[in-house]
Amino acid sequence: MSTLKIENLHVSIGEKEILKGIDLVVNTGETHAIMGPNGNGKSTLLSTIMGHPRYTVTQGSIYIDDKNVLEMSVDERSKAGLFLGMQYPQEIPGVKTSDFLRAAVNAHQEKPVSLFKFIRMLEKNIDELHIDENLAHRYLNEGFSGGEKKRNEILQMKLLQPKFALLDEIDSGLDVDALKIVAKAINDMQSDDFGCIMVSHYERLFELVPPTHVHVIVDGKIILSGGKEVIEKIDQEGYEWVKKLGVEIAGEEEKKPILLENCANKERIKSK
Template identity: 75%
Template sequence: MSKLKIKNLHVNVGDKEILKGIDLEIHSGEIHAIMGPNGNGKSTLLSAIMGHPKYSITEGSITLDDQDVLSMSVDERSRAGIFLGMQYPQEIPGVTNSDFLKSALNARLEKPLSVFQFIKKLDKNIEELQMNENLAHRYLNEGFSGGEKKRNEILQMKLLQPQFALLDEIDSGLDVDALRIVAEAINSMRSDDFSCVMVSHYERLFELVQPTHVHVLIQGKIVTTGGYDLIEKIDQEGYDWLKELGVVLEEEQDQQPIILGSCARKVVE
């Protein structure tokens, strides 16, 4: 049993404070969902756990069992068992997917995998995720569609077998079938040694991968925590009802003016 513990975490980007004291404990076996309106710090939280250089931690701690995560480099965090499935995976020209995946796998093994072992493992996972067979020979994420990139993130998760997976809007860009495949893949990882933190805006993902804990993050703080019923409530009612709990929702700053004579369209971000 492992525990990822986040205590009073404050995170800045430049001079702006994004996270204002997050407390969260994730035990192996648990699946946590983090919800909240855009721009309130969900992705920041996941990126700060992984160690993105853009985010500076001004206060608080993150520990993985007894290890101080904040003192580790990004690659050390990965080898310690933390994985971040990114919202916008990078495209890296010239580096083939298979070279990259092999290096990533071998980075955590004492004895490198043989080419045969690696290909066998890769092929099996590519098949399970119903991905294109050419994938191994293509350059890392280059020219991948949004959905392919997300599936590639899941492929990496399955190969690397992390203890703690952080999935940042892993469902965006996926069609219904792809979402089902990705959800199955996450569910197949579920065990007493695995836990997951998912950020998403949509109930659909959480329907397929039912979380054990649900948190709502607003203005850099977790304002409420509950079970699956919280997701249903948000799906039906949005976030406005949180005002009753004393939560101040930031007013939309740049409301789109509606010009007479044209259709008032709903702006989807």
Template identity: 60%
Template sequence: MAELKIENLHVEIEGKEILKGVSLVIKSNEIHALMGPNGNGKSTLLAAIMGHPKYTVTEGKILLDGQDVLAMSIDERSRAGLFLAMQYPQEVPGVTNSDFLRAAINARRESPMPLFSFIKEMEKTIKDLEMKPDLAHRFLNEGFSGGEKKRNEIVQMKLLKPSIAMLDEIDSGLDVDALKIVANSVVDMQKNTDLGLIVVSHYERFYQLLKPTHAHVLVNGKIVIEGAEELVTKIDTEGYDWLYKEFDLQPVVEDKKQMPFSLGSCAASSKGKLV
């Protein structure tokens, strides 16, 4: 059983505090919906957990099965069992999907995965996500549509088999059919591998398909209310205005200048090269 524990986490970027004391516990077989208005710290939380260098943790702890995540490099966090499906997946020209994924898988193993086993598993995963058969030979995300990039993130997740995965608006840009395919793949993996999930989305439809066991609303860098699936429905029908009134909160004005973040690759070494 995996456990990701976040204790009193404070995070800033360029001297501006974004997270102001977030505490969460995510365990195997749990699906945590992380909601909140734009600009309130959801992506910041996921980036800080995965180790984005622009985000500075000023206080608090992140523990994965008792290990200090903050002491790990990005690739060490990935090998320990963390995975981030990014809202804006990075294009990597010149590196094929198959080379990228085989390198990432082998970085987690004591001995390399046999080529035949890798090909068989990758072909099955591509088929499950209903992607084009030539995906393995295409450069990583280069020339992909938005929906293809998102589905390719799930291909990576299924092949890398993390113990705790974070999905940052993985549903944005997906049509109705693709949304069902992605959700079904995520649920199937969660049931068969004891995966723990943190899911950021603005759409109740995606949460309806995933059926979260826990729900948290992040406002002004703090989790202001927690519940279960019914909280997702309440937010969808009533918005966030009632929260501002009930907890005497002021809406955050989103910083439009903030650029989408990229970790480069979860298969990257601390020097930024593919392993």
């Protein structure tokens, strides 16, 4: 079993503090749902764990077992077992999806995976995710629909086999059938060697991928943790009830696409 431990995490963008003391422990074998109004720190938490340069950690710690995540570069965090499924996957013209995926897989191996073995892995997972096989030969996410981009994120997760997957609204942009496919892929990953943090606004995802723990983030703090009953309350009442706890809901922050340094891109550049 591995443990992702976050203690007293404070994170700022410039002079604005976004996270104001997050404490969270996630073990492999667990699935944690993160909910809360827009602009209150959910995506910031996942991006900070993965190492987004926009966010500055001013206090606190993040550890995978005995490894200090905050001392790692983005590619080192990936190799340590972290994976971020982005809410807004980036288009990368000129980089074929299959080349990107193979470089990412090889970056996690002591010895490069043979082309034949990689193709077998890729074809198997593409088939399971009902992805058009032609997408693998197109530039990464370029011209992909929203649903295709999200399934491509899950494809990366399945190929990389992380210890902890951080899934940021992986259900947005998916129709009902695609959501079921993605949910099945996440459920198939469940094991004593895999932990997951999922951010979503919708009960539907959590019906298909039942979380073991549920947390509500408001104004940069986890104000409540529990089980399925928390999701049901939010679905029925929204977030107005949190004001009864003496908590003010922060205003919605404009969402921006996440840009991350990527180990696959670095490996591709090195090989030139």
